[in-house]
Amino acid sequence: MSDQYDVTFIEQDERSAKFLVRGITPAFANGIRRAMIADVPTLSVDTVRVIENSSVMFDEQIALRLGLIPLTTPDDYRPEETVTLAIDVEGPATAYSGDLVSSDAKVQPAEEHVPIIDLKEGQRLELEADAELGYGKDHAKHQGGVAVGYRHLQRVELGDERGEFAEDDPEIIRGVIEDAGASETSRAAGDGGELVETASFDNDLGNRYPDRNVSVEDVPNAFVFDVETDGSMSVDDLVLSAVESLRTRADELEDAVQL
Amino acid sequence: MDLRVIENLETELSIEVQGEDHTFMNVLKGALLEVDGVTTATYDMNPEQSGGQTDPVVTLKTDGSIDPLDALEAGAAGVKTKADAFAESFESAA
Amino acid sequence: MSYKCSRCKRDVELDEYGGVRCPYCGHRVLLKERSRDIKEVNVN
Numbered sequence: 001m002s003d004q005y006d007v008t009f010i011e012q013d014e015r016s017a018k019f020l021v022r023g024i025t026p027a028f029a030n031g032i033r034r035a036m037i038a039d040v041p042t043l044s045v046d047t048v049r050v051i052e053n054s055s056v057m058f059d060e061q062i063a064l065r066l067g068l069i070p071l072t073t074p075d076d077y078r079p080e081e082t083v084t085l086a087i088d089v090e091g092p093a094t095a096y097s098g099d100l101v102s103s104d105a106k107v108q109p110a111e112e113h114v115p116i117i118d119l120k121e122g123q124r125l126e127l128e129a130d131a132e133l134g135y136g137k138d139h140a141k142h143q144g145g146v147a148v149g150y151r152h153l154q155r156v157e158l159g160d161e162r163g164e165f166a167e168d169d170p171e172i173i174r175g176v177i178e179d180a181g182a183s184e185t186s187r188a189a190g191d192g193g194e195l196v197e198t199a200s201f202d203n204d205l206g207n208r209y210p211d212r213n214v215s216v217e218d219v220p221n222a223f224v225f226d227v228e229t230d231g232s233m234s235v236d237d238l239v240l241s242a243v244e245s246l247r248t249r250a251d252e253l254e255d256a257v258q259l
Numbered sequence: 260m261d262l263r264v265i266e267n268l269e270t271e272l273s274i275e276v277q278g279e280d281h282t283f284m285n286v287l288k289g290a291l292l293e294v295d296g297v298t299t300a301t302y303d304m305n306p307e308q309s310g311g312q313t314d315p316v317v318t319l320k321t322d323g324s325i326d327p328l329d330a331l332e333a334g335a336a337g338v339k340t341k342a343d344a345f346a347e348s349f350e351s352a353a
Numbered sequence: 354m355s356y357k358c359s360r361c362k363r364d365v366e367l368d369e370y371g372g373v374r375c376p377y378c379g380h381r382v383l384l385k386e387r388s389r390d391i392k393e394v395n396v397n
Contacts, residue, residue, distance in 0.1 A: 005344055005349075007351075007353075008352060009353065019349075021348075024345070027286050027288065028289060028341055031286035032345070034282040038282065044396075047393060047394070047395055048393070049391050049393050049394075053387075059392055064396060067396035139397070236349075240346055240350070244342070247346075249283045250287070250338035255260075257262070
């Protein structure tokens with residue numbers, strides 16, 4: 001049943017991607033979306049040992065900021081493993097996430113330029129932080145997927161010529177369209193047509209087809225996912241881990257029912 | 260995953276799935292509805308503040324051609340099939 | 354208990370007899386220093 005789904009990438013980067021999935025039910029699409037946000041574990045600072053903190057902020061505030069720094073999460077980590085990160089910065093300077101020194105070369109701050117705190121002359125921040133695996137549903141610092149969502153793919157059909165004196169109201173749509181009017185051949189064949197991001201024509205169909213009437217319809221069971229990660233893992237890893245987490249639960253349920 | 264059977268009749272089954280939330284239950288419900296012989300499938304979940312039943316309870320009815328427990332098993336298998344198919348399609352496209 | 358005199362900035366050890374007063378300059382405002390212990394904080 002490998003032809004059940006049809007995945008097409010529209011944009012693809014390490015940390016963000018946009019892809020179209022055809023043949024997916026809304027329930028399954030939403031399951032994957034929710035799993036990406038809440039059920040894919042990432043490493044994040046969980047315990048902090050403060051050796052010296054003469055900055056203007058409380059230890060707890062610094063600890064919260066450390067927790068929110070995304071850490072690259074290799075996929076071979078087990079829930080009980082910890083990584084220790086140390087930082088020692090003396091003012092006048094700003095302590096950045098890049099100043100953290102990790103005990104595991106594979107676990108590093110995903111972003112080097114996250115400011116932790118500005119230190120003035122004579123202030124110093126020295127501490128050790130233990131990072132643990134955790135789930136997005138327990139704390140937002142463990143969310144691997146930030147800005148994860150999907151939209152229906154929309155199909156645009158061209159209608160008749162617009163009247164010369166017709167109101168030229170904007171026809172605002174957002175997302176990705178399947179442009180049946182793009183080429184006569186695809187129109188005749190009745191197949192999908194070109195995939196176009198609405199941002200390319202300023203989200204206004206009136207710009208793309210100034211003097212045609214258009215009709216827009218959601219394509220059933222076709223969703224365009226927009227996924228952005230916090231840098232702790234690649235989009236591919238995030239999506240596949242989310243699907244894997246659903247699969248694992250289905251497997252557990254199957255086993256439990258069989259008993 | 261711990262299950263607690265609430266009701267198990269000839270054509271009807273109510274079962275509590277401990278520790279799960281909408282993420283999995285709605286996918287499961289969707290898959291159950293695609294199982295042959297299942298006429299009704301739904302789940303109910305209450306918020307923490309309700310003070311009562313907070314674990315999801317999945318309820319399904321069949322037309323008698325399939326045992327409800329087998330239908331639940333088939334539903335779980337359906338989710339696995341979907342997950343495998345999706346992962347495969349995604350990997351080949353990525 | 355170690356304190357720091359807020360006027361002469363010197364470290365002051367207080368005992369139970371001397372009262373609250375800096376033995377070096379007589380100033381009565383003393384600041385409590387942060388303990389040098391390592392403090393463990395949970396992120397939540």
